[in-house]
Amino acid sequence: MQLNYKTYGEGFPLVILHGLFGNLDNWQTLARQWAGHYRVILVDLRNHGRSPHADEMSYPLMAHDLAAFLEEQSVDRCHLLGHSMGGKVAMQTALTYPALVEKLIVVDMAPRQYGRGHDDVFAALHALDPASLEDRREADERMRPHMEDAGVRQFLLKNLARDNEEGFRWRMNLEVLHRDYDNLIAPVGTLGQHFPGQALFVRGGKSGYVHDEDWDGIQALFPLAELATVADAGHWIHAERPRELLSLIQAFLEKPATRKERRVPDEG
Known part of the structure; x- marks a missing residue:
């Protein structure tokens, strides 16, 4: 799979992965600032942004996509940063392909199982028929009864792309994201796995994604992990x-x- 990407700067690679319903544009502002020190590589994960659509969505598959992408880019080692779903992809990659990752940064995500937290988002997205839309204002109005938060609506509507003929289309593969959602809230890592390198977990103090009780599970997989709030x-x-x-x-x-x-x- 030929993942879409964008690069800034030169030096040791810093690879950044976006979250669910996001794309590489979400991290461009910080990428430009890091570009003075690193070769920053922003990646669209499968079924997101301008990367190809695929009929399956799971963390092992996305980690494999990333490992293949890094090989294509002649990157044999990198710092790897992921936010939310991208954080789980980063964790899975570090656990499965530890030689590829120098340091790991996970933003507001733990490796555990999560509950269903996006059913309202899927309802709002399914309320739209992109091909029938006249403009983005109409899309926002149709989504409003299902999604009160204007900021979240605008974030989601970044996935709309103007169709060549008329109306719009989704850049993301909404059907597969919805069907395989259980794979995206599933835990990463298995008993006995660990990443031997340094890891930084950053959580938002007003976010409920990483709890104090998640720390033991994080350290079991990432023994050199640090936590910042x-x-x-x-x-x-x-x-x-x-x-x-x-x-x-x-x-x-x-x-x-x-x-x-x-x-x-040693045995014996």
Whole structure:
């Protein structure tokens, strides 16, 4: 699968993965700032943005997509950052292909099972027939009864693309995202897996995605993990508190890299 991507700057690669219903444009502002220090690579995950549509959606598949993409880009090692769903893709990649990841940054996501939290979003999206829309204002009006938050509506409507003929179409593969949603709220990692490198987990103080009780599960998979909280931020930390997030991540990336391999006990 040929994933869509965009690059900024030069140097050691920093790969950034967006969340559910998002695309690589969500991280462009911070990417431009990191471009003075790194080769920043923004990626559209399968069934999102301008990347190809596929008939299946799962974290092992997306991690495989990313590993193949990095090989195509001649990237044998990178810093890997993911937000929300992209955070789980980043975790799965670090656990499955640990040699590819120097340092891991996960923004407002834990590796555990989550409950269904997007049924209202799917209802709002299914309320639209993109091909019949005259403009984005009409789309916003049709979504409003299902989604009160204007900011969330505008975020979702970034997925609308003008069709060549008339009306609009979804860039994302809405049908597969909805059908395979249970795969997207599923946990990542299995018993015995671990990532030996350093990991930074950043949560929003006003977000409910990463709880104190998630810490043991995080450390079981990522024994060198650190946890930072941006007190005044919700789930979209990169949009709400970009300076604080930039500072936290930059300080983490500038630390000397270490790894902690688990020893396998000798037999006998």
